[in-house]
Amino acid sequence: MISDIIVVSSLALTSMTPILLGSVGEIFTEKSGVVNIGIEGIFLLSALISLIITFVTEDPYLGLFTGFLIGAFAGFIHAVFAVYLKSDQIIVGVGFNMLAYGATVLMMVSIWQAHGASPTLPTKTYVISIPLGRDVITIHPLSIMAIGLAILFWWILEKTSLGLKIRACGEDPKSAEASGVNVYLMRIIATTVGGGLAGLGGAFLTVSWIGQFTRNISAGRGFIALANVAFSNWNPLTAILGALIFGIFDVLALYVPIKLSSLYGIVFTTQNNLFLTIPYLATIIIVMIISRRIKMPRSLGTPYIKE
Amino acid sequence: MSRRPIIQMIGIEKIYPDGQYALRGVDFEVFEGEIHGILGENGAGKTTLMRILYGEIRPTRGRIFVRGREVRFSGPWDAIREGIGMVYQHFSLIPSFTVRENLYLSMLSMNKKIRREDIDEIAREYGEMIGFKISLDEVVEDLPIGVQQKIEILKTLMRGARILILDEPTSVLSPLETVELFKILRRLKESGYTIIYITHKLREIKGLTDRVTIMRRGRVVSVVETDKVSEEELAKMMIGSEEFVFKRSEVKRKEKTEKRRILEIRGVSVVDDKGVEKVREVYLEIFNGEILGLAGVQGNGQKELAEAIAGIKKVSRGRIFFNGLDITDLDVRERYRLGISYVPDSRGEALIYNMNLVENFILTSLERYMNSLKIIDWRRVRKDLLKAVERFDIKTRSLDLDVRFLSGGNQQKLIIAREFSRDPKLLIVSEPTHGLDIMSTIYVRDLLRKFRDSGRGVLLISSDLDEIYELSDRIAVINRGRIVITGDPKELPPEKIGYYIGI
Numbered sequence: 001m002i003s004d005i006i007v008v009s010s011l012a013l014t015s016m017t018p019i020l021l022g023s024v025g026e027i028f029t030e031k032s033g034v035v036n037i038g039i040e041g042i043f044l045l046s047a048l049i050s051l052i053i054t055f056v057t058e059d060p061y062l063g064l065f066t067g068f069l070i071g072a073f074a075g076f077i078h079a080v081f082a083v084y085l086k087s088d089q090i091i092v093g094v095g096f097n098m099l100a101y102g103a104t105v106l107m108m109v110s111i112w113q114a115h116g117a118s119p120t121l122p123t124k125t126y127v128i129s130i131p132l133g134r135d136v137i138t139i140h141p142l143s144i145m146a147i148g149l150a151i152l153f154w155w156i157l158e159k160t161s162l163g164l165k166i167r168a169c170g171e172d173p174k175s176a177e178a179s180g181v182n183v184y185l186m187r188i189i190a191t192t193v194g195g196g197l198a199g200l201g202g203a204f205l206t207v208s209w210i211g212q213f214t215r216n217i218s219a220g221r222g223f224i225a226l227a228n229v230a231f232s233n234w235n236p237l238t239a240i241l242g243a244l245i246f247g248i249f250d251v252l253a254l255y256v257p258i259k260l261s262s263l264y265g266i267v268f269t270t271q272n273n274l275f276l277t278i279p280y281l282a283t284i285i286i287v288m289i290i291s292r293r294i295k296m297p298r299s300l301g302t303p304y305i306k307e
Numbered sequence: 308m309s310r311r312p313i314i315q316m317i318g319i320e321k322i323y324p325d326g327q328y329a330l331r332g333v334d335f336e337v338f339e340g341e342i343h344g345i346l347g348e349n350g351a352g353k354t355t356l357m358r359i360l361y362g363e364i365r366p367t368r369g370r371i372f373v374r375g376r377e378v379r380f381s382g383p384w385d386a387i388r389e390g391i392g393m394v395y396q397h398f399s400l401i402p403s404f405t406v407r408e409n410l411y412l413s414m415l416s417m418n419k420k421i422r423r424e425d426i427d428e429i430a431r432e433y434g435e436m437i438g439f440k441i442s443l444d445e446v447v448e449d450l451p452i453g454v455q456q457k458i459e460i461l462k463t464l465m466r467g468a469r470i471l472i473l474d475e476p477t478s479v480l481s482p483l484e485t486v487e488l489f490k491i492l493r494r495l496k497e498s499g500y501t502i503i504y505i506t507h508k509l510r511e512i513k514g515l516t517d518r519v520t521i522m523r524r525g526r527v528v529s530v531v532e533t534d535k536v537s538e539e540e541l542a543k544m545m546i547g548s549e550e551f552v553f554k555r556s557e558v559k560r561k562e563k564t565e566k567r568r569i570l571e572i573r574g575v576s577v578v579d580d581k582g583v584e585k586v587r588e589v590y591l592e593i594f595n596g597e598i599l600g601l602a603g604v605q606g607n608g609q610k611e612l613a614e615a616i617a618g619i620k621k622v623s624r625g626r627i628f629f630n631g632l633d634i635t636d637l638d639v640r641e642r643y644r645l646g647i648s649y650v651p652d653s654r655g656e657a658l659i660y661n662m663n664l665v666e667n668f669i670l671t672s673l674e675r676y677m678n679s680l681k682i683i684d685w686r687r688v689r690k691d692l693l694k695a696v697e698r699f700d701i702k703t704r705s706l707d708l709d710v711r712f713l714s715g716g717n718q719q720k721l722i723i724a725r726e727f728s729r730d731p732k733l734l735i736v737s738e739p740t741h742g743l744d745i746m747s748t749i750y751v752r753d754l755l756r757k758f759r760d761s762g763r764g765v766l767l768i769s770s771d772l773d774e775i776y777e778l779s780d781r782i783a784v785i786n787r788g789r790i791v792i793t794g795d796p797k798e799l800p801p802e803k804i805g806y807y808i809g810i
Contacts, residue, residue, distance in 0.1 A: 161411070161415050161419070164408060164411060164412050164415070165412065165415070167404075168401050168404070168412055171401045171402070171403050171404065172401045172402065174399065175398070175399040175400060175401050176401065176412070177383075178383060178393075178395070178399035179399065179409075179412045179413040179415075179416060180383065180384055180387065180413065180415070180416020180417075181412065181415075181416065298402075298403065
């Protein structure tokens with residue numbers, strides 16, 4: 001039992017990582033008043049492209065870095081739409097998600113002639129392995145780094161002048177402008193950096209964790225990250241806890257059927273899909289419970305129009 | 308007072324991209340150390356002119372000199388650097404931030420290296436100068452409006468402003484807060500600050516300013532020294548003498564044959580959404596042919612009381628009777644059908660801005676225009692609306708215009724036209740002339756009088772004591788949810804009412 005808990009926790013730490021990175025990035029973005037629901041699309045794009053870079057250069061860390069750049073670029077594009085073109089941010093995000101899904105599948109097919117999954121990487125990023133009885137638990141340094149980033153971004157938002165300016169843009173851009181804050185610039189910065197964090201999370205999926213790209217590899221994690229933003233009440237520290245909870249459910253979806261079949265010898269076939277719904281059901285239920293007390297940035301999703 | 312002009316604006320023109328003229332060549336001059344008023348009706352161009360001076364809007368043509376040196380502002384930052392500060396009508400504080408965060412944020416634009424801890428010291432220094440103390444850890448939105456305004460002034464001073472522009476600063480203040488604001492402004496003047504004061508209220512111009520620039524329709528009509536003109540002369544210049552022939556309604560007030568009670572409120576208490584008791588055991592009566600003026604500072608339970616009468620809020624205790632009928636348990640529509648009508652204090656609550664006049668006109672009387680199949684007879688709506696537009700003198704280009712394009716006065720007229728067309732027996736009206744120009748104010752007040760004179764009842768809720776006195780047959784004062792005094796306006800001088808409002 002205890003070893004179960006330890007194993008689940010270590011696995012949860014892994015599956016938490018992209019969700020946490022996505023959430024922290026999105027919190028940073030949303031605090032400035034821009035909503036980017038394209039996290040899912042960023043995950044997909046940077047997962048694939050960082051994998052390609054890793055294949056070509058055989059350097060997974062360069063892959064991670066590329067993932068960050070891809071995310072930041074996507075964030076920047078979203079910011080241009082949201083800030084300068086005053087587009088409907090939800091529609092831009094939805095469009096981006098659809099584009100990313102289609103583009104990644106197309107790229108996968110045209111590069112590897114594979115329809116379901118890419119080849120597997122020979123080298124992934126470094127993993128800390130700790131033997132524990134019969135099991136070996138593995139911890140990705142990036143998971144620890146993600147927690148560190150959450151703390152860093154909390155600190156930026158709450159303690160620095162940049163954070164204050166960004167939050168001002170999300171609460172009341174007009175007043176922020178009157179106080180001498182460059183609203184457009186702040187929103188561009190926050191959305192770009194936020195996208196970059198999500199991109200890092202996407203790259204983690206392939207380059208650190210799974211080692212290959214599969215069709216729709218993010219499997220809704222981008223949306224779970226969005227749910228976690230609300231769950232955490234736009235606080236990066238609470239987002240760590242939220243991501244861990246979502247991560248645990250993510251693990252349970254795979255772990256419970258395996259455990260059950262090893263204990264009782266039940267073989268799940270199609271029923272397996274039911275277990276896979278666990279993280280999504282949990283998301284819906286958690287969001288339902290917490291949506292009463294959320295305090296979102298007041299100008300979230302509304303373009304700032306200067307006279 | 309020195310006669311050195313600190314600000315000169317010459318030949319300022321502003322034409323908006325849609326071809327509308329906001330300013331048609333304005334010359335404007337302010338002396339150092341004076342309180343300079345800008346008087347004009349809504350749309351006269353006062354605010355536009357000042358926003359140009361503050362660098363928020365770029366003029367189409369014209370030159371600006373500060374301390375004799377020509378300046379070209381590309382944004383408020385440039386104006387701030389020249390020592391110009393603006394205190395907005397709607398404050399530029401971020402409501403969810405603390406006072407310190409707000410001050411810190413605004414100081415950052417002046418000095419990137421400033422630390423949060425430095426704010427306390429500077430705030431204390433300037434606070435002492437204007438006689439204002441505040442705990443910097445308070446969240447702005449939890450503070451009364453008057454205090455928020457002082458923070459706004461403090462903020463502007465901290466940024467090194469020597470020239471302060473105030474845009475209709477008293478429109479949100481209680482009489483007491485207004486007095487305090489004037490004290491601060493006079494204190495600033497003594498310390499050598501220059502103040503530009505925008506308003507359409509004559510009394511404030513007379514009471515506060517040294518000189519006044521009067522604007523009308525994008526032009527400067529006149530610049531005068533305040534103590535050399537009367538309020539009436541100012542009014543004539545502001546409105547334009549040719550339009551100032553306004554006849555008060557000639558409807559003779561019907562002699563009250565019998566005093567009938569239209570509304571009776573018996574021991575009503577109302578609890579708001581947060582569970583706070585906002586109205587506490589209120590007893591009130593309104594008779595036919597009477598305007599009952601309910602005075603008090605906004606937020607003392609007026610809104611909750613009005614909504615309880617209209618049926619929007621449930622009462623937690625007490626009963627409400629309308630023409631002898633207990634309506635406590637009726638819903639809004641049933642009460643409206645009985646002849647109650649409610650005009651809320653914010654026009655945004657009464658109108659749907661993105662819908663046109665026709666649609667807004669029938670919002671509260673849909674049933675009258677529907678046939679048995681629930682289909683609206685738009686032709687009849689338009690016919691009635693056309694009549695109302697004519698009768699109430701609502702100025703609009705078309706009936707199909709979204710109401711957000713109407714001026715505040717015309718919006719208010721539309722609301723009143725809509726409610727009157729339902730022929731109510733009791734009108735609850737809250738802050739009916741808030742933000743309206745003089746002509747519209749006179750007109751709306753006259754309508755209320757006519758309504759009263761036709762033998763119906765009005766509950767007038769207003770934080771404007773002048774309005775209360777001008778209209779009311781009886782006055783009641785509400786303070787923290789309780790009616791603290793009721794009586795005849797002749798027996799209740801304003802000082803006494805002020806006292807009851809403030810205690």
